[in-house]
Amino acid sequence: MIDEIREIAKQYPESKSAILPALRIAQEQYGWLSREAFEQVAEALDLTPAYCMSVASFYDMFQLEPVGTHMVEVCTNVCCGLVNAQAVLEAFERELGVSPGSTTADGNVTLRAVECLGGCSTPTIVAVDRRYRQSVTPEDVPGIVAELKHG
Amino acid sequence: MAETTIGFEPPALVLAGAIEHPLTDITSYRAVGGYAQLERARAMSPHDVTDQLIQSNLRGRGGAFFPTGRKASFIPTPDKVAKPIYLTVNADESEPGTFKDREIMRRVPHRLIEGCLIAAHAIQSKHVFIYIRGEYSTEYDVLAAALEEARGAGLLGDVELTIHRGAGAYICGEETALLESLEGKRGQPRSKPPFPAIQGLYASPTLINNVETITNVPKVLELGPQEYAQIGAPPDSTGTRVFCLSGNVVRPGAYETPHGITVRHLIEDIGGGIANGRTLKAVMVGGSSFPVMTPDELDTKLDADSLGERGLFIGSGVITAIDDQACIVQFALRVAQFYMHESCGKCTPCRVGTRWLVQILRAVEDGSASENDLEVLLDVCDRIIGKCLCVLGDSAAMPVASCVTKFRDEFRAHLEHGGCPFGEDSSLAHLFAPVDQHAQVTA
Ligand SMILES: Cc1cc2nc3c(=O)[nH]c(=O)nc-3n(C[C@H](O)[C@H](O)[C@H](O)COP(=O)(O)O)c2cc1C
Numbered sequence: 001m002i003d004e005i006r007e008i009a010k011q012y013p014e015s016k017s018a019i020l021p022a023l024r025i026a027q028e029q030y031g032w033l034s035r036e037a038f039e040q041v042a043e044a045l046d047l048t049p050a051y052c053m054s055v056a057s058f059y060d061m062f063q064l065e066p067v068g069t070h071m072v073e074v075c076t077n078v079c080c081g082l083v084n085a086q087a088v089l090e091a092f093e094r095e096l097g098v099s100p101g102s103t104t105a106d107g108n109v110t111l112r113a114v115e116c117l118g119g120c121s122t123p124t125i126v127a128v129d130r131r132y133r134q135s136v137t138p139e140d141v142p143g144i145v146a147e148l149k150h151g
Numbered sequence: 152m153a154e155t156t157i158g159f160e161p162p163a164l165v166l167a168g169a170i171e172h173p174l175t176d177i178t179s180y181r182a183v184g185g186y187a188q189l190e191r192a193r194a195m196s197p198h199d200v201t202d203q204l205i206q207s208n209l210r211g212r213g214g215a216f217f218p219t220g221r222k223a224s225f226i227p228t229p230d231k232v233a234k235p236i237y238l239t240v241n242a243d244e245s246e247p248g249t250f251k252d253r254e255i256m257r258r259v260p261h262r263l264i265e266g267c268l269i270a271a272h273a274i275q276s277k278h279v280f281i282y283i284r285g286e287y288s289t290e291y292d293v294l295a296a297a298l299e300e301a302r303g304a305g306l307l308g309d310v311e312l313t314i315h316r317g318a319g320a321y322i323c324g325e326e327t328a329l330l331e332s333l334e335g336k337r338g339q340p341r342s343k344p345p346f347p348a349i350q351g352l353y354a355s356p357t358l359i360n361n362v363e364t365i366t367n368v369p370k371v372l373e374l375g376p377q378e379y380a381q382i383g384a385p386p387d388s389t390g391t392r393v394f395c396l397s398g399n400v401v402r403p404g405a406y407e408t409p410h411g412i413t414v415r416h417l418i419e420d421i422g423g424g425i426a427n428g429r430t431l432k433a434v435m436v437g438g439s440s441f442p443v444m445t446p447d448e449l450d451t452k453l454d455a456d457s458l459g460e461r462g463l464f465i466g467s468g469v470i471t472a473i474d475d476q477a478c479i480v481q482f483a484l485r486v487a488q489f490y491m492h493e494s495c496g497k498c499t500p501c502r503v504g505t506r507w508l509v510q511i512l513r514a515v516e517d518g519s520a521s522e523n524d525l526e527v528l529l530d531v532c533d534r535i536i537g538k539c540l541c542v543l544g545d546s547a548a549m550p551v552a553s554c555v556t557k558f559r560d561e562f563r564a565h566l567e568h569g570g571c572p573f574g575e576d577s578s579l580a581h582l583f584a585p586v587d588q589h590a591q592v593t594a
């Protein structure tokens with residue numbers, strides 16, 4: 001991982017610029033940004049773990065606590081909201097048995113509500129493991145949840 | 152899974168050739184004349200390319216509508232500075248309601264790359280960064296693949312092009328926050344001046360433009376600046392827009408049309424009108440950062456001057472129809488919650504003011520507010536607008552103030568009714584707003 005980060009850092013005039021890609025790689029590897037993950041990033045880029053934490057905490061996509069194997073993110077900004085976002089979010093809450101911001105007891109799925117994902121003409125947008133599903137309706141939710149249980 | 156509807160009214164420029172099917176590979180892009188303008192541009196002097204941009208009056212599609220050629224002309228020439236010159240493309244697209252850059256990147260990635268290389272030539276930059284919002288995974292893949300093709304075809308020459316992925320922060324779309332983020336820091340805006348053209352990325356001269364702006368550049372050269380400047384609503388709003396139509400319309404989608412069509416035409420003719428037989432209550436124009444439009448303003452033309460006369464903005468080309476099933480207080484509340492969540496916390500009017508907006512709007516919504524609180528709400532807006540380091544503060548206050556002013560009766564109805572008169576029937580009822588380390592939970 002350290003070598004991979006250093007390789008990416010070469011694309012930038014200053015290696016510190018590679019902190020976001022580096023944190024992304026670390027998060028993919030560890031599942032979330034643990035102390036160890038920060039230490040690795042810091043080591044690769046000649047930064048301190050504390051600095052890396054301060055940067056990571058600014059950005060919404062970095063998980064500072066353990067999360068589920070899968071991530072379901074439902075847009076609840078106004079464009080999706082006007083159509084059916086709240087109903088979609090509630091359907092996920094029902095199917096998964098968790099509220100937004102939490103993870104199922106088996107550690108399989110984390111449900112999040114997020115701000116506008118930029119797919120406003122096909123509401124509701126749900127990002128499943130960071131890939132967009134468009135025009136999701138409450139009726140689609142059981143199928144998506146079943147997919148995650150088996151996948 | 153439904154795909155985004157794409158449409159156009161002639162002439163399609165940005166999405167030309169990509170309306171029916173995405174134009175992602177280099178061979179199909181070349182078949183519609185792709186990269187021919189890059190070759191032409193490189194045979195011209197940098198100054199002449201910038202001059203064509205100036206003559207076309209192409210303006211920024213990222214929100215501020217600043218003349219692109221003029222901005223490029225602020226970049227010092229290499230003989231005047233001992234530092235590298237950078238071009239940074241803003242693909243952070245996070246303004247609620249905006250999805251055009253995403254469509255551009257996944258449909259015509261090569262036109263964006265060609266635009267980058269032409270613009271780099273104009274300012275004599277050898278390193279281009281495209282800062283793409285972190286959530287855009289598919290778009291990143293498409294763009295990265297196109298970049299490899301362009302590199303393989305030797306089109307980059309001595310220019311380096313780096314695609315940099317963000318990590319989820321609306322404020323990083325603000326140009327100086329974007330630069331901070333790209334330098335590996337928390338994305339907090341810088342105070343200006345110095346402007347990025349003089350001291351931008353790594354304190355070097357930096358041109359920052361939106362994806363759609365840059366994707367227009369090959370078309371400016373192809374048509375010639377004079378012809379380009381005839382399109383749309385000259386002299387100020389030339390060319391086309393990829394409008395982002397969403398909300399309660401029959402056919403939401405990304406529609407490229409010349410500037411100057413009316414909001415009514417876009418919503419009623421192109422968008423098929425309001426869905427489910429309901430009536431229009433308000434329109435979010437430009438994005439959630441701007442004042443809302445009322446139905447009596449529907450014949451306003453979508454160009455900067457016509458909108459400006461009504462205190463409205465073209466922003467990033469957003470048109471979101473809000474029907475009469477939505478409670479406007481809930482709308483204002485959800486918008487305010489967004490800005491509270493996204494405030495970087497650097498300056499007080501924005502950090503504290505956005506929280507106050509949320510608190511007061513919540514009190515209006517649940518009926519515990521008084522008539523005087525509406526004045527307080529407007530007063531808080533007033534104390535935010537123009538008093539922050541960056542425009543995010545204004546972006547929270549302007550839509551809220553416009554809702555209170557234009558829909559005062561509905562706000563009052565909440566007070567008289569002792570709560571939301573819609574009850575559970577509003578489409579926005581209980582709409583959940585994300586709460587995490589960015590927002591104070593108590594708000
Ligand atoms: C809070 C905030 C968010 C912004 N987000 C974006 C964005 O996501 N994309 C964008 O192109 N411009 C955004 N802008 C505008 C940029 O600061 C800048 O004006 C623009 O990228 C310049 O490019 P243009 O001249 O081609 O429009 C934002 C501005 C503010 C204040």
Ligand code: SF4
Pocket residue numbers: 322339340493494495496497498499501502539540541542543544
């Ligand atoms: S206005 Fe808000 S987002 Fe902008 S610098 Fe100030 S606190 Fe940060």
